[in-house]
Amino acid sequence: MSCNCGTPVDKLIPQTVKVVSIRQDTPDVKTFRVVALEGEELFDHMPGQCAMLTVPGVGEAMFSITSSPTEKGYKDFSIKRCGLLTDYLHSMEAGEEVCVRGPYGKPFPVDTEFKGKDLLFIAGGIGLAPLHSVINYVRANRENYGKIDILYGSRSKDDLVDFDEIENEWLKEEGINVYLTIDREQEGWDGHVGFVPSYLKELDFPPTSTAVICGPPIMIKFVLQALIEMGFEKTQVYTTLELKMKCGIGKCGRCNIGSKYVCKDGPVFRCDEIDELPNEY
């Protein structure tokens, strides 16, 4: 990590970046694209890794990096408005500056365990944000992976994050099946209606894929149950966890579950690894 002057100081010191665009995805989710200042560089990351975003004087928090590492020159963060810092971020305009440090955490094993596998992505609401990076990494390296199924659900059509990209790119791409669902009937929606776990059971995917899930804890719980019923082993299922973080490097003592630090040993965990952790999540 470097400061504006380019001298390595400490992992805790952020660098200034420019917010070049802000896209309103849903009523409470915006995607912020940041780039390095002229003459500087942004860190590299892998899908599933996170970064700390700072608005000086307002605060700092950890967000998953939504863009794929294959998209060069910028980082996207899809952020739901739900607290002090995210409130402020949502009030910002393109062209303003923020600070960023990272990347943090263990990425999804896209170049090892995932290679050659059929992949089943299951996301709920803003839970698509961390998977978005993996999905686009896999799309950019299509030859390394088998069939791709994406099951994505949200409260309503308006709450589906990245809907334009899903409609214009993912849905049109060969070898990718996208299944969308919303919780309740809605005018102008002729797709599936129902919760993600029950739609998952309806779709009855064969237990040969590697599953990657992210969403609210309650969704993860029922999706995991459904996958087990469908014959999946926990060693085939990956997820990404979220806890309060301050340092990002396993020192401030906040984000542990048992002996594991989510910032450093996670946020990506295989579900059999989660089983070994105390029930405190």
Place this chain on the structure above:
Amino acid sequence: MYTIEKSKLSDLFGAISASCELYLPVKKAGQNNFTKYEAGTEYCDELKTVKSPKDMFFPQSENIVSFEKTDGKIKVTPDTIPTEKTVVFGVRACDVASFDVLDRVFLSEPADSFYKARRENCTVVATACSEPEESCFCSVFGIDPSEPKADVATWFVGEKLYWKALTEKGEELTKAVASVLTEENADGTVEAEKAKIKEIVKNLPLASLSLDGWDGDATEAKFDAPEWEKLSASCLGCGACTFVCPTCQCYDIRDYDTGHGIQRYRCWDSCMYNDFTMMAHGTPRPSQLQRFRQRFMHKLVYFPANNDGMYSCVGCGRCVNKCPISMNIAKVIKAFGGDKS
């Protein structure tokens, strides 16, 4: 081995502080704490300081970076990494051992630059505990208060201080203050003192604590144990234990508007507080039982799991002395059957 008369300690402190900053136990406002030496400062020979010397390397609050915003542009200025050479005198064996615990956290990759610089710039002069007291249980963690392992080990016996360098840094400091020290073959005196201390330690009331069953693999056996409910029932969540603890190292990072910019600082925090893990959508540890359990599981199970079996407790007994409801790690260990007596 070197010696100096106790009555001439100020010569020693003067010699040390001539070339660097010296910190030592000083009694101020009724409290013994590590304090910067100035001419005339008196060394306090009480067994324990109220706060541990951890803030030599991990200050209770320290600035790490500042932000200046002009015309929408943010200038980031990291605070300078400390370069002052320091000596800390009078550190007890338990506190010396606590530095090893802190090192495991702050020096593991990626190392904390602020901590690392302070640690490297400091020479630690330890002092054997002439009279360990009833709240002490360092021996349970394999620490010998008669023989502290620092850059320099010292013993107060009779009217003299006995001084022995143990590391290169210690040798250097010894050379720098050689003019006030007297070389003396005093091994016999020091050995007798060590034997006396060991005898006291053996008979301390908490010496029979046993860590059997506490290790990195104990999560399953201990996490859901019924003992936690009774142990934590009267915990006030005040965090006093974490602040006086030499190994507690959780920290917070916050911004402060100085009026001419934003100063980001980090400060000690406590896992005993309910907002410690609070996120916009809630906390995974909403009850005091969970927070209480977290602290002790971390010290006796999670930390050893990640650090080759090293416990994150050194038996200094500060929590035994300071907890307003008299709850402490020794009682936790005992409640789970860890008493050999």
